Amino acid sequence: MQWEFAGRLGPEAGRYVVRRFAGDDPRHVVVIGGLEAPRRRRRTFVARARTREAEPGSGVAPVEVTRATVISTDPLPEDGARAWLDEAVGESEAAVGTALALLNRTIHGHRLSAGDAYVSEVRAEQALATRIGYGSGEQVADGDWEQARELPPPREKRSMLTPQQRLAALLSGRDVALACEELALRARLDLDQGREREAALQLSLALDTALAELEGWRGSASVARRLDELPAHREAVAAAAAAALQGGLQPEQTEAVAAALARLEATLRARAAEA
16 A cells, blocks of 8 residues: 655655564565655755745745555465455555554654654545555565556545634634543544554543533533533543553453543534534
8 A cells, every 4th residue: 555645754764664563474564755846945054044035926835745655565376466456446445544554653653753742643635645556575665566556535524513613713712622622632543543542541531621621511402411421431431541551451441432432522523513
């Protein structure tokens, strides 16, 4: 699976071997590379950097494009490669999701290694191009293929809410951003990326924060009804967070975290709609 993204993803260009655990056989290779793209000429700095006049009407500066490829090490039978590609294209949503999780694992590892909080994972919708195909190891590592297909852009997720209106309200002071909203978003990202421990810890704090912050919206029937459901999830979420501190969650605890997070998100959507 290969994507092209505008800008840099974080990890330096190179090949990164992915294993399930130390000593395991390599299962995937993540290749981060760059494509040639016209960029704004770098300034030449002297002893003291100086500003310069901006040229009016200069337009948008071209940006660097990063190519990222996730390669499975499982060999394909030579006479069955095309059949595999046809099947993979037919199930492209699952294939993209699995490969994207590996790419995001690489980006997340870079964030931790570099100590850079501003490095973030990517979504399929951000890709300028998405391809799936097969070839020899050196072919695909260099961005080449024996055969490949370009996938159509994923469908945009529809929402009853209007982010632009909410953004305008937040910036104008007519609405307020809640701490539990940010905590819930972080829990959602961790859960979607398979970081169950982090999701449980984030959600435990998000749930307690939401119960305190959302009291002011009990005047709304839709918010109050959902808010009354949240305390029922506190015990299960607290148990999952305690398990996270000890090392890991049981499958039923992960399911409890997912269910509680979904209810919290529904409550926050209702609050946003009221605002």
